[in-house]
Amino acid sequence: MKYHIIINSVKTVDALKDAWTKEDYIFLLEKFGIEDSSESSTSELLELLFMAISDFEPEEAAAIILDYKLADQLNENQIEQISHEMLLDKISEEYADITLHHQLFNINQLLHKAYNGTFPNAKATVVEFEITPNKDITKEVVLKAFDKTLANNNVIKRLFSNHLAGQEAFDEAESIVWDLTSIGENSYTLTTSEYWMSRDEFKDAEFDSTVVEFEDEED
Template identity: 55%
Template sequence: MKFNIKLNSAETLEEIEHYWTNEDYIQLLTLFNFPDAKTIQPENLREMLFMAISDFEPNEAAEIVLTYKLSEDLNEGQISQISNDMLLDKICEEYPEINLHYALFNINQLLFKAYNGTFLNCKATLVNFEIEKPRDFDDEITKEIVLKSFNNGLSDSNIIKRLFTENMSTETRFEQAEDILWELNHKEGNNYTFITSEYWMNKDEIIASEFEGDCLMAKVEEEE
């Protein structure tokens, strides 16, 4: 299948504003021993959380936030290790379980802002694009379709193309697309946006503003 892609914009983000909710801030304030967190005005929650976090050593704060967000995915030993490694490396890019990269990015950037640079600054990429479906295609646009279709518009240095050459250019299933693209949002008509790590795709690696995307999908086996 061929999907026509038109790039409207690509920009670099240092944080994903809607990721942390006011309820998250309240819960975290409580974990950081801040009294009466529920009485704080919503517009002040983030600033107060940063003040509360600053009373802790960076690795201690990282451990608290990691536990709050990822205790169902990581054990205490893993959380302790990551809380120390985050001060030295971009764990949200390097951690082997890529399904955790989205959460790790947002945790890292919360701590980066709270400590004014003690943690490394990681970045994301927001892409606004149009995708025109083939006339005989009535299914949903998925993350897999988007990534495969973008193959022709990315530079050869792009790490997705280098690590997942077969998945991007053949009928091989691309299950990792679900974790590589953190968000895929349908706006209206043919307009979509996606967010991914700058590690996976930076805005300068999109080398064409309009291109035809060849999307080879695995055949669905019919149930007997």
């Protein structure tokens, strides 16, 4: 299908709105030894959490938060390993399982701010765009449409060229795009890692793109 796309804005951010809830902060504060904090405002809870976290070694704090958010996906050894690797590398970009990148980004950025830069500073990209016709819009469709405007050295284009061309199933699109939200009649906001898509990689603000669906051949 052929789509017409208008890129209205591409922003680089170091934190995602609503990544953490008040309930998250209260639970984590208990994990870090502070109870009876439920009467505090969300901003006060975050300040308390930063102070509580700073009393722990960075690796220990990382392990506590990783366990809270990803205990269902990671075992104890993996959590311990990641808690150390986070101090050296942008784990939300480099971890092999890309389905965890979104949560790892949120965890990393919380720790980055709590420790004033001890953890590497990862970035996310937020794209506001219009697409017509507004039909069958999925994360996969948007990535295939954006292929027309992204620079040739873009990581998605280099790693998933066959997928973008409709020659292979593109299940990875669900993890590459962290969020795709409709904000108007034909308007959407896409959120992803700067690793996958950076502001500098967008060549055209308005373009046409033909999206080819992958058709699985039955045996």
